[in-house]
Amino acid sequence: MRKKAFLKAYLFLSVLLFCSLIPNISVFADEPVVVVIDPGHGGENLGAEYDGYTEKKMTMVVARAMKEELEKYDGVVVYLTHETDVDMSLKERAEFAKEKHADFLYSLHFNASVKHNLFGSEVWIPAYGDYYVKGYQFAEIQMQEFENIGLYSRGIKTKLNDKGTDYYGILRQCTELEVPSALIEHCHMDQDNDKPFYQQGEEQWKEFGRMDAEAVAKYFGLKSGEKDTDYSNYPKASVAWQEGAVEPDKTPPEISEIELLHVDKTSAKLKVHIKASDSNSYIQYYKYSFDGGITYSDLQKWPRPVWNESEPETTCEISAIYDREIDLRICVYNGFDGWTESNCITIEPISSPKAEESVKEEKKEYREITYTPVNDTDAETIYxxxxxxxxxxxxxxxxxxxxxxxxxxxxxxxxxxxxxxxxxxx
Ligand SMILES: [Zn+2]
The missing domain is CATH 1.20.5 (Single alpha-helices involved in coiled-coils or other helix-helix interfaces)
Known part of the structure; x- marks a missing residue:
């Protein structure tokens, strides 16, 4: 009898011990992180094209390098939505990610704008719920990587269509299939400011891929024995969960004012104070006009201490024209490319021989581009x-x-x- 009771107790304790171990066993058998990389465009769909560069070629090089780099980390499985140059619908890309039980899909792109005037990097994220939170947390890390190499941030943004769902198809399709996603626009392939980041060709594009991989590794807290890297405690931004869509800023900057501080007649330089602000966004660019706003200079960077904040005012020095009257006007842009023109200041001709000389030298800075500003983030669609x-x-x-x-x-x-x-x- 005693033996039987002992045996029963022994069995009971064994079962209890085994059960207590189950949670630990499942920790050891952690599922790997599944990452799906989507090289934007492919096949007949070339993406943006400019000056001999084709977006689909660039995104494939970046995607392959990103996969190779990411596979150096432990506990991660990486897929590309397509490995060859084929046509693939956005739905098919999202379905592929769903099939693979992806923890995240990253769609890789290079940008171009209608007027070839915009520059910098941006990350588009889904506008809703957890997908917004996850998208934002990843995008913040990615944006930091971009800024570290000197790219100008155009922000982390949402965009909605007429139906109030995500404007970008890949994000919309992924959210429908419950796959977190982000669309990365590395830089603009049609603007001088961004040229130094891609014009050296494939080796430079691969750098983008390695950078993207690092952002993903940081986001998922991955470790790599091969690289002797451990991101397991990498901090993520705390992002508030919001009911309904996180709306983009649809209104232009509220304040756009200029004051002329000084006219240097020897060098034909104008010192101008600009005040600009937007209650829902940050100020991103400004440009100046000498003919009251008919033609404008290239876009200039607005001083921003961190990517999503801007200084409320700045003072800039502008090389002026010297032989005719100037109707000085400034136009400021917010983070969503909404713009507001400033007041106009008339300046008498600054004619002096020295002014003529110095202006000729710096004429390059002011290229007369005849257009009125428009909101042109739809480059992806147009291109x-x-x-x-x-x-x-x-x-x-x-x-x-x-x-x-x-x-x-x-x-x-x-x-x-x-x-x-x-x-x-x-
Ligand atoms: Zn694209």
Whole structure:
């Protein structure tokens, strides 16, 4: 009897011990982090094209380098949505990530703007719930990486379509399938400011990939024996969860004022004080006009201590024209490319021989670009020329088929008509 009782107690204790170990066992058998990298565009869809650079080629180089670098970390499985140059819909990309049980999808892109005037990096994230929080936490790390190499931050942003869902298809599709996602616009491939970051070709693009991998490793707190790196305690920003969409700023800056501080007649330089602010955003760029706002200079960086804050005012020195009257006006942009023009100040011609000389030297700074400012973040849509051509060809082909069918039906009806007449007579 005693033996039996002892055996029972022993069995009971063994089961208890085993059960207590189960949670620990599951810790050891942690699922790996699954990362899906999406090289933006591919196949007929070239993405942006400028000066011999094609976006789909660049994103593939970045994606491969990102995968290679990320695989140096422990406990991570990495996939590319496509390894070859093929067409793939945004839905297919999101479905691929879902199939692989992805913890995150990163869609890689290079930007171009309609007027070739914007510059800098940006990360687009989903506007809703956990997807916004996760997107933001990742994007903040990624943005830091961009700033570390000297790229100008255009921010971490959401964008909504008419239906109030995410404007960017890849983010919308991923959220629908419950996959966290972010769209990374590394830099603008059509603007002088960003040129130093991509113009050296593939080796430089691979640097972007390694940088993206590091941001992902930091976000997931990965470790690498090979690299002797441990990001397991890497801090993440605390981001407030919000009911409904985190809306982008749709209003332009409220304040945009200038004051002329000094006119240097020898060097033909103007010292101008600019005051600008936006209650929902930060000030990102400014540009100046000598003809009251008909033509403007290139965009200039607005001083920002950190990417999402801006100084409320700045003083700048502008090389002026010397031989005619100046109607000085400034235009300031917020982080969402909303803009507001300042008051106008008229300055008498600064004609002096020395001024002429110094202005000739610095003329490069002011390129007269004739356009009125517009909000042009839709570069992605406009530059999908390949996709657009595909749609047009499809429409033409469908129209031809419909016309041919109509023709056949009319012909058949005409052939049938005499028969019915004869029947009626009978
Ligand atoms: Zn793109």
């Amino acid at each position: 999908n020329k390949g996709a657009l051509a595909g749609v047009i060809i499809s429409i033409v082909l469908i129209s031809i088929v419909i016309l041919a069918l109509l023709f056949a039906v009319i012909k058949m009806l005409l052939m049938l008509k005499p028969h019915s007449k004869t029947r009626k007579k009978q």
